[in-house]
Amino acid sequence: MTEQKQNPVVFELRSAGEKQIGFATLNVEKSLNALSLEMIDLLFDQLSAWQQDDRVVCVMLQGAGDKAFCAGGDIRKLYDSMCETDGTENQYAVDFFSQEYRLDYLVHSFTKPIICWGQGIIMGGGVGLMAGASHRIVTESTRLAMPEINIGLYPDVGGSWFLARMPGKLGQFVGITACSLNAADALFAGFADRYMNNSEYQELCSALTVQEWSNDAEVNHDLVSKLLRRFEKTSLHSMPASPLRQHFDLINNLMDHSTLQESLDACLKVSSDDRWLQRSIKSFAAGCPTSIHLVREQIARCRHLSLAQVFQQELIVSVQCSALGEFREGVRALLIDKDNQPHWRHNCLDDVDIPWIDSHYQVPWGEAPHPLEDLSN
Numbered sequence: 001m002t003e004q005k006q007n008p009v010v011f012e013l014r015s016a017g018e019k020q021i022g023f024a025t026l027n028v029e030k031s032l033n034a035l036s037l038e039m040i041d042l043l044f045d046q047l048s049a050w051q052q053d054d055r056v057v058c059v060m061l062q063g064a065g066d067k068a069f070c071a072g073g074d075i076r077k078l079y080d081s082m083c084e085t086d087g088t089e090n091q092y093a094v095d096f097f098s099q100e101y102r103l104d105y106l107v108h109s110f111t112k113p114i115i116c117w118g119q120g121i122i123m124g125g126g127v128g129l130m131a132g133a134s135h136r137i138v139t140e141s142t143r144l145a146m147p148e149i150n151i152g153l154y155p156d157v158g159g160s161w162f163l164a165r166m167p168g169k170l171g172q173f174v175g176i177t178a179c180s181l182n183a184a185d186a187l188f189a190g191f192a193d194r195y196m197n198n199s200e201y202q203e204l205c206s207a208l209t210v211q212e213w214s215n216d217a218e219v220n221h222d223l224v225s226k227l228l229r230r231f232e233k234t235s236l237h238s239m240p241a242s243p244l245r246q247h248f249d250l251i252n253n254l255m256d257h258s259t260l261q262e263s264l265d266a267c268l269k270v271s272s273d274d275r276w277l278q279r280s281i282k283s284f285a286a287g288c289p290t291s292i293h294l295v296r297e298q299i300a301r302c303r304h305l306s307l308a309q310v311f312q313q314e315l316i317v318s319v320q321c322s323a324l325g326e327f328r329e330g331v332r333a334l335l336i337d338k339d340n341q342p343h344w345r346h347n348c349l350d351d352v353d354i355p356w357i358d359s360h361y362q363v364p365w366g367e368a369p370h371p372l373e374d375l376s377n
Contacts, residue, residue, distance in 0.1 A: 009042045010064075013056070014205075019213040022050045022059040032071030033063040035125045037096050039074075044103045051110060057213040057220050059110070060205070061133060062117040063126075066141070066198070069118050070126025073100065075151075075331055082328040089364070093322035094315075097156070098371040100125060101311040104158050105375055107132030108307060111217045113224040115208075118142055118186075119198055128157025131191065135224050138183035138192040140238060147178035149287035149295065152330030152342070156318050160298040161310040166190055168248060169255035175295035176260070176287065179280040184242035194228045197235045204231055243276040250277075260292055261349040289346040290326045293357050308375035313361075315372055320360040 012023040024043060026033035050056040063069040073096075081092035107114060107129060116133035122144040130136055138144070146155035146163075155163060155175045163171030166189050173179070174189065186192040196204070207227055214220050244251075254270070257263045267281045284292070294317065302310045321327040326345060333342035346352050365371070 008036060008039045009046075011042075011046050014209050016057065016209045016211060016213055018055075019057045020053075020055045021208050022046075022056050024059060024061050026063045026070055028074075029063075029065040029067070031074060032068035032121055033065075033126070034071050034074040035100065035129075036074040037077070037099060040096075040099050040103050044099065044106060047103075047106055047110065051106075051112065054215070056112065057217075058113045058115065058208060058224060060115050060117065060208070061107075061129065063120070066120060068121035068126070069116070070123075070129060071121045072124030072126055072147075075335070078322070079328065079331045079336060082322050082331075085323070087323050087325065090319065090322050093319050094365070094371060097315050097318045100128070100157065101315055101372060102375070104128045104132055105308065105311055105372075108158070109376070110134070113217075113221050115224065115228075117201065118144070118192060119201075123147055124155075125157055127155075127159070127191070131158055131162050134221060135194065135228055136192040137194050137196050137228065138186045139196055139198045140183065140240070141198060142181075142183045142186060142192075144181040144186050144191060145178055146175060147283075149176060149178050149291040150283070150330060151334055152288045152291055152326030152328070152344070153321055154291050154294040154298060154317065156314045158307070158310060158314070160302040160314055161305075161307055162190065163295070164299045164303045168252045170244065170248070170251060171299055172255050172296055173251045173280075174244075175299070176263075176292045177280040177284040178287065179244075179276070179283065181244060182240050182242070184239050185244040188242050188245045194232045195235055195239045196228070196231050197238060200231055200235065204228075207231075243274070247274075247277060259350070260296060264349060288326055288330055288342065288344050289349045289352050290344070290356070290360075291330075292349060293352045294321075294360060297357055308372075311375060312370055312372045315370070316363055317360050319364045320362065323364065324359065 008028050010025040010027045013020045078096055081090050114133040115135045116130045117137055118130050119139040120141050146159055148154050163175050170189055183195050254266050255263055267284055329342050333339055
């Protein structure tokens with residue numbers, strides 16, 4: 001008997017009186033619900049349909065299992081495409097990033113409430129999905145990170161937008177250290193809105209189905225906010241402390257230097273037994289120099305752009321990362337050969353020059369229309 005293929009995303013409608021709640025579950029538990037292009041397309045189509053369906057008043061976005069909401073993008077096929085094209089035009093990379101960013105933009109601009117249940121591991125593309133939801137819940141098991149510097153990429157999926165809007169210089173620190181954030185960190189940094197215990201999930205789902213919903217989306221946003229506020233009150237006592245908040249002043253001082261090398265030198269001089277801080281500094285020191293420069297460059301270039309413009313610019317940079325070599329080498333070292341010995345183009349941060357960084361901003365499709373030119377500004 002042929003084994004039936006498991007649906008990578010499961011969609012369900014639950015009755016809420018005369019209305020319905022849409023549940024979208026990332027369903028690839030063995031890969032920590034990492035996003036494939038197929039999953040991206042399925043989510044985009046279904047969310048677009050629910051957006052137009054007057055019966056659907058609210059969406060719950062979640063991951064299967066208790067280990068992860070979404071551990072990022074499934075980049076094995078993306079890596080294969082980089083090997084096949086070897087620096088030439090990579091249409092698969094254009095398609096993958098275009099459709100991922102289009103999905104992220106849809107979540108950001110969705111008119112109805114989207115609740116994201118952010119338990120467990122949330123990284124990369126998972127952060128991109130969660131960031132756009134109107135109501136973002138973190139739990140005691142949440143472990144969130146943007147670890148792209150480890151693979152020669154940079155925090156994309158809108159990261160150039162939300163890192164630039166974090167308090168102080170937290171955005172640069174989060175991007176260039178790939179630090180791990182718990183629930184309290186996520187709330188402090190603006191990644192999340194509410195804290196709840198995992199044990200309250202089922203009760204929350206039940207409450208959504210008995211809520212008296214309105215025909216007005218704005219009213220429904222407020223109803224969800226009031227509901228989550230009530231649930232949060234019973235959970236806050238168990239929320240962990242926030243290392244990001246604890247080290248806020250130190251982080252601002254460490255990031256306040258003219259060059260990235262000076263910031264790294266300052267970090268390496270920090271005398272502290274704090275394991276979280278030391279892990280973050282170690283990651284900064286080991287990260288891809290090009291990626292680290294792109295983090296700071298993107299924050300600077302995108303600070304005053306619209307969200308649509310940010311995604312349009314990220315597409316250019318991400319496609320160029322796929323062509324110029326560092327992304328391919330980082331994936332090889334960390335995920336393919338797993339030797340953890342990437343051979344970066346530059347040995348240190350000071351070796352990265354302006355023309356090299358500027359090459360990541362050259363439009364890769366020439367005179368052809370931008371694949372995301374239709375995003376609304």
